[in-house]
Amino acid sequence: MSAVAKRRERERAERRDRILDAAQQVFWREGFEAAKMGAIAEAAQLGKGTLYLYFRDKxxxxxxxxxxxxxxxxxxxxxxxxxxxxxxxxxxxxxxxxxxxxxxxxxxxxxxxxxxxxxxxxxxxxxxxxxxxxxxxxxxxxxxxxxxxxxxxxxxxxxxxxxxxxxxxxxxxxxxxxxxxxxxxxxxxxxxxxxxxxxxxxxxxxxxxxxxxxxxxxxxxxxxxxxxxxxx
Amino acid sequence: MSAVAKRRERERAERRDRILDAAQQVFWREGFEAAKMGAIAEAAQLGKGTLYLYFRDKxxxxxxxxxxxxxxxxxxxxxxxxxxxxxxxxxxxxxxxxxxxxxxxxxxxxxxxxxxxxxxxxxxxxxxxxxxxxxxxxxxxxxxxxxxxxxxxxxxxxxxxxxxxxxxxxxxxxxxxxxxxxxxxxxxxxxxxxxxxxxxxxxxxxxxxxxxxxxxxxxxxxxxxxxxxxxx
Amino acid sequence: MSAVAKRRERERAERRDRILDAAQQVFWREGFEAAKMGAIAEAAQLGKGTLYLYFRDKxxxxxxxxxxxxxxxxxxxxxxxxxxxxxxxxxxxxxxxxxxxxxxxxxxxxxxxxxxxxxxxxxxxxxxxxxxxxxxxxxxxxxxxxxxxxxxxxxxxxxxxxxxxxxxxxxxxxxxxxxxxxxxxxxxxxxxxxxxxxxxxxxxxxxxxxxxxxxxxxxxxxxxxxxxxxxx
Amino acid sequence: MSAVAKRRERERAERRDRILDAAQQVFWREGFEAAKMGAIAEAAQLGKGTLYLYFRDKxxxxxxxxxxxxxxxxxxxxxxxxxxxxxxxxxxxxxxxxxxxxxxxxxxxxxxxxxxxxxxxxxxxxxxxxxxxxxxxxxxxxxxxxxxxxxxxxxxxxxxxxxxxxxxxxxxxxxxxxxxxxxxxxxxxxxxxxxxxxxxxxxxxxxxxxxxxxxxxxxxxxxxxxxxxxxx
DNA sequence: TATGAATGAGCCTTCATTCAT
DNA sequence: GATGAATGAAGGCTCATTCAT
Known part of the structure; x- marks a missing residue:
């Protein structure tokens, strides 16, 4: 159980980081205002909704x-x-x-x-x-x-x-x-x-x-x- | 005729300035992104379209x-x-x-x-x-x-x-x-x-x-x- | 001038009515919740934004x-x-x-x-x-x-x-x-x-x-x- | 075995009822459209997925x-x-x-x-x-x-x-x-x-x-x- | 059986700009 | 020249449902 929880937590951190990587990439390319959440989700290879499980908003x-x-x-x-x-x-x-x-x-x-x-x-x-x-x-x-x-x-x-x-x-x-x-x-x-x-x-x-x-x-x-x- | 032309030019410059005053007021109040052309036109007491006779765009x-x-x-x-x-x-x-x-x-x-x-x-x-x-x-x-x-x-x-x-x-x-x-x-x-x-x-x-x-x-x-x- | 203003007012009323007709049609067909503003605009043969010149919102x-x-x-x-x-x-x-x-x-x-x-x-x-x-x-x-x-x-x-x-x-x-x-x-x-x-x-x-x-x-x-x- | 089955059935009925209680509470508070399945699950102290084991959909x-x-x-x-x-x-x-x-x-x-x-x-x-x-x-x-x-x-x-x-x-x-x-x-x-x-x-x-x-x-x-x- | 993370379709509204009058 | 009605593209966010564990 502890092992499972640990893995979960690690995976969550990894995914959070992947989202940040994607966001960084898009923010840099487009600027904050012009950056679209959809582009970030795509860059992170995740569903748009998933972003909102990790970050409240843009x-x-x-x-x-x-x-x-x-x-x-x-x-x-x-x-x-x-x-x-x-x-x-x-x-x-x-x-x-x-x-x-x-x-x-x-x-x-x-x-x-x-x-x-x-x-x-x-x-x-x-x-x-x-x-x-x-x-x-x-x-x-x-x-x-x-x-x-x-x-x-x-x-x-x-x-x-x-x-x-x-x-x-x-x-x-x-x-x-x-x-x-x-x-x-x-x-x-x-x-x-x-x-x-x-x-x-x-x-x-x-x-x-x-x-x-x-x-x-x-x-x-x-x-x-x-x-x-x-x-x- | 030259007098008329002069007056025209002066009036145009005055109006341009009034537009800039209005724009400044709105830009300061709202920030550039949030500033609406309509608000600027209103502040300048001009039609929205008139703005575009003096400035190409926002x-x-x-x-x-x-x-x-x-x-x-x-x-x-x-x-x-x-x-x-x-x-x-x-x-x-x-x-x-x-x-x-x-x-x-x-x-x-x-x-x-x-x-x-x-x-x-x-x-x-x-x-x-x-x-x-x-x-x-x-x-x-x-x-x-x-x-x-x-x-x-x-x-x-x-x-x-x-x-x-x-x-x-x-x-x-x-x-x-x-x-x-x-x-x-x-x-x-x-x-x-x-x-x-x-x-x-x-x-x-x-x-x-x-x-x-x-x-x-x-x-x-x-x-x-x-x-x-x-x-x- | 009065004639122009009259015509304007009449046209505005007519258009407002056309929008209502379109909205009625869509509301009846889809129900209020499911009705999409885009569908209403299309039914009224108008741009989506135009709707909002006549009605604040849905x-x-x-x-x-x-x-x-x-x-x-x-x-x-x-x-x-x-x-x-x-x-x-x-x-x-x-x-x-x-x-x-x-x-x-x-x-x-x-x-x-x-x-x-x-x-x-x-x-x-x-x-x-x-x-x-x-x-x-x-x-x-x-x-x-x-x-x-x-x-x-x-x-x-x-x-x-x-x-x-x-x-x-x-x-x-x-x-x-x-x-x-x-x-x-x-x-x-x-x-x-x-x-x-x-x-x-x-x-x-x-x-x-x-x-x-x-x-x-x-x-x-x-x-x-x-x-x-x-x-x- | 029959006793176990009975208990199972009883527990299932009880849980179903708890879900209904939760749903009622949320439906009344928010209205049907605005009610969120997540809120119902939370009110029932159950996972969101569990709801779907008892009811096909909202x-x-x-x-x-x-x-x-x-x-x-x-x-x-x-x-x-x-x-x-x-x-x-x-x-x-x-x-x-x-x-x-x-x-x-x-x-x-x-x-x-x-x-x-x-x-x-x-x-x-x-x-x-x-x-x-x-x-x-x-x-x-x-x-x-x-x-x-x-x-x-x-x-x-x-x-x-x-x-x-x-x-x-x-x-x-x-x-x-x-x-x-x-x-x-x-x-x-x-x-x-x-x-x-x-x-x-x-x-x-x-x-x-x-x-x-x-x-x-x-x-x-x-x-x-x-x-x-x-x-x- | 229970879970909850992941999904992605779906939508109202804004607003810079144009153009007929 | 001046107007302002019309336009339509654009986008962040929600949430019912699924499915791997």
Whole structure:
């Protein structure tokens, strides 16, 4: 009985994953709005109704996809931390950011999907089951970055006088902006030729960290880094 | 006759503008996808068919909106340059960026609309009439920023050894990332409390410029700022 | 202009009527639940969307059908009253009831539709536009019957000591029961042979009026079958 | 073995009854169309597939329900006859009719279900197993009423010159019409206030029997309201 | 015998766009 | 030029029923 139950559970998980694979494929190809449930079912070689045994609706399918993607990113983060051992610090941070960027852009279609969701607004009702875990995952991703920022600060590789949350937010949003630009270039062909040669995401990360790193050295003694009048 | 023609042209321009006002209002309220042409026509106090005498389709309505918005931004940019006189440089750059950010977020609904368009991909066929001018406007916006970056470099307020396009792209994409985060926070309630207190767009600009400014001082003599091994 | 507007209005009314004809045809053939909007559109030789320019939804289509049917019945009632002149009274009542029954059963499919609606419960939200007129029509139908009952009472053809509303309700519900039995016979084939020969709707009306007429004669003292106030 | 078989049979009957209880509960709550087999299975604390071991399909579930309901009504009829002893006649008829009405309206939801079925048409293929017994039950119910009508006629409490089947049909359909009106009032709020105070089902029965009873007195010579063969 | 996961046909409604007036 | 009535394609979701276990 336990054996049967185990098999059942395994099969269920496998099928759920196959559905997510199919959904990912179709979402990437068509975009979320244009993706048809029928196409997903066909791609998963399942009946249309079966999809609804695993996901409440189209939105929850996307949510499941996002959660799985985040989970995999967190696994990558975990592996990177393990590999780095105690070295940690700025170098780990760079790798985490590069890993994040890579994970996000893997196929640009995925990036597009995620960005669309962010831009579209609040598609995930926080009250919905499954949405919380997605939010928690984001917090874990952010938290991992922040922890590494703190390490780098403690090592003196990043300015310690800036609150780590602030610094992490700065890095995170800036990097996301770089990713976003990948999509803008698709949208604005005129920018494409100029920028394509100018800045890859990795270069953005390097420049970003380099810039932050130098923030560590106070310009002048006594500077408070009051940003409002920093130019002064 | 010329007078009549002039009046006609003026009336046409006014009506076109009224349509754009109506479209903006509805797009902001409902989002692009959910916005109904009928609602726009009603808001413009025009027949549904009349809309199509001024804009090929819904997409071109959005395109016209974007172009008008960009034009207004360029006007703001022009005014800022005039005010600054010859002082220019980093301070002007900061004001341009702040103006850009302000113009983009004016209502967050507008930001959402723009971001969605960027993320959604390539809705504007470059071959389409009207799209070129949009692209050109983007180039002008980018060009204004780049010119100001160059000025700042010449003044020694920003590192001169980094290609201005590269630096401008960095600033531009990073700032866009900060704007994007405004929307993410709506989407991910969990991030909201943490970040809302942490970084406004203006703060992001300050930190960003401060970081870049310090890039001006080579870490060590002889460093080329080869980014690939910058950590080295 | 007035001519154009008139034509428009006439055409609109005609088309509305054609849609109702088509809906009636399909509803009768398939029943309300099974009737498909597409079939109605096809029967009306119109696009599916056009239906929704004239009726909010499937329910309102049925409502419109009901209202039209009631209106026609009221016209029949009006004609009967005119024909009868001043004679009125019981004979007019019989004709009204027969007319009602005939109008309801014209095709048994229509009867089925109406009965289903009654039985199904409260499909018409009283707040809905159009529903009030339907309710008002029912009241007019009932009112016509009641007025005629009163006439008959004044003529001494029906018992005057029974409140006319009560008497009318009795007649009305009883007749509806007879109509309902037409459908029951379809449902219960076993009853069919027995009853089909036994009582037509007209016979039911005759027997019903005959029975009521004799109520005019006050029961005898001591009889146990007094209604609450009948003996009075 | 016989004992085991008996137990099996008993258990099967019990389970069948539990399913009917569950179905009744759900049908009343949701209506036949909206009732979901899954909800019935859940209410019966059984698997969905199990339902189909006891009833061919949803329709037969309703049929089983109707049959059981009829059977219980027949038991009530039997009890009434026993109680009445030999008195029988009109008084028994009144009680039977009241009992019938009560049994039908017990919860108005049940009445709605039955009426819907009658109105909907011929859902029960007479060839289907189980449908015959339902038809037979109806015949038994009708037969009981008819027998009692005959008794009343023989006692002189009801007009003897009207064929008992005809009289019974008249009573039966009229009473059903009164029941139907309970539902109409739900549907037509405008009638509600007028009629709710005017006629309960019991009052309808009283008035109905009173009217029929007076038919017992042959019309006078020359009266115009003779039924076709009533005088005969 | 009991189960419940899988199935897939089926359908109302919306809305961008056109075109006759 | 302006109108708005007409169009019809398109799609997410339900649920009665089956059948392998």
């Amino acid at each position: 939105d929850h399918l996307a949510l499941g996809l996002a959660t799985r993607h985040q989970t995999r990113l967190l696994e990558r983060f975990g592996r990177l931390r393990s590999e780095c051992g105690e070295s940690g610090g700025l170098e780990l941070l760079r790798r985490l950011l590069a890993s994040y960027a890579d994970h996000m852009q893997k196929p640009v279609e995925h990036l597009r999907m995620v960005m669309t969701r962010w831009a579209t607004g609040a598609p995930f009702d926080p009250a919905t089951e499954g949405c919380q875990s997605a939010g928690e995952n984001v917090m874990r991703i952010f938290g991992t970055l922040r922890d590494t920022v703190i390490e780098a600060q403690q090592k003196g590789e990043l300015p310690a006088h800036i609150p780590p949350e602030r610094l992490t937010t700065f890095l995170f949003s800036s990097l996301n902006g770089s990713l976003l630009m990948q999509l803008q270039m698709n949208c604005l062909a005129s920018l494409d030729e100029v920028n394509k040669k100018i800045m890859t995401t990795d270069e953005h990360i390097d420049l970003l960290l380099e810039a932050c790193r130098h923030l560590a050295r106070p310009s002048r003694v006594g500077e408070r880094y009051d940003l409002e009048d920093a130019g002064q | 997409d071109h309505l959005a395109l016209g909106l974007a172009t008008r918005h960009q034009t207004r931004l360029l006007e703001r940019f022009g005014r800022l340059r005039s005010e600054c006189g010859e002082s220019g440089g980093l301070e002007l750059l900061r004001r341009l960026l702040a103006s850009y950010a302000d113009h983009m977020q004016k209502p967050v609904e507008h930001l959402r609309m723009v971001m969605t368009r960027w993320a959604t991909g390539a809705p504007f066929d470059p071959a389409t009439e009207g799209c070129q001018s949009a692209g050109e406007n983007v180039m002008r916006i980018f060009g204004t920023l780049r010119d100001t970056v160059i000025e700042a470099q010449q003044k020694g307020e920003l590192p001169a050894h980094i290609p201005p396009e590269r630096l401008t792209t960095f600033l531009f994409s990073s700032l866009n990332g900060s704007l994007l985060m405004q929307l993410q926070m709506n989407c991910l309630a969990s991030l909201d409390e943490v970040n809302k207190k942490i970084m406004t767009t203006d703060e992001h600009i300050d930190l960003l410029l401060e970081a870049c400014r310090h890039l001006a001082r080579p870490s060590r003599v002889g460093e080329r700022y080869d980014l690939e091994d910058a950590g080295q | 329910d309102h289509l049925a409502l419109g059908l009901a209202t039209r049917h009631q209106t026609r019945l009221l016209e029949r009632f009006g004609r009967l009253r005119s024909e009868c002149g001043e004679s009125g009274g019981l004979e007019l009542l019989r004709r009204l009831l027969a007319s009602y029954a005939d109008h309801m059963q014209k095709p048994v499919e229509h009867l089925r539709m109406v009965m289903t609606r009654w039985a199904t419960g409260a499909p018409f939200d009283p707040a809905t536009e159009g529903c009030q007129s339907a309710g008002e029509n029912v009241m007019r139908i009932f009112g016509t019957l009641r007025d005629t009952v009163i006439e008959a009472q004044q003529k001494g053809e029906l018992p005057a000591h029974i409140p006319p509303e009560r008497l009318t309700t009795f007649l009305f519900s009883s007749l509806n029961g007879s109509l309902l039995m037409q459908l029951q016979m379809n449902c219960l084939a076993s009853l069919d042979e027995v009853n089909k020969k036994i009582m037509t709707t007209d016979e039911h009306i005759d027997l019903l009026l005959e029975a009521c007429r004799h109520l005019a004669r006050p029961s005898r003292v001591g009889e146990r079958y007094d209604l609450e106030d009948a003996g009075q | 329709d037969h579930l309703a049929l089983g329900l109707a049959t059981r309901h009829q059977t219980r009504l027949l038991e009530r009829f039997g009890r009434l006859r026993s109680e009445c002893g030999e008195s029988g006649g009109l008084e028994l008829l009144r009680r039977l009719l009241a009992s019938y009405a009560d049994h039908m309206q017990k919860p108005v939801e049940h009445l709605r279900m039955v009426m819907t079925r009658w109105a909907t048409g011929a859902p029960f293929d007479p060839a289907t197993e189980g449908c015959q017994s339902a038809g037979e039950n109806v015949m038994r119910i009708f037969g009981t009423l008819r027998d009692t009508v005959i008794e009343a006629q023989q006692k002189g409490e009801l007009p003897a010159h009207i064929p008992p089947e005809r009289l019974t049909t008249f009573l039966f359909s009229s009473l059903n019409g009164s029941l139907l009106m309970q539902l109409q009032m739900n549907c037509l709020a405008s009638l509600d206030e007028v009629n709710k105070k005017i006629m309960t089902t019991d009052e309808h029965i009283d008035l109905l029997l009173e009217a029929c009873r007076h038919l017992a007195r042959p019309s006078r010579v020359g009266e115009r309201y003779d039924l076709e063969d009533a005088g005969q």
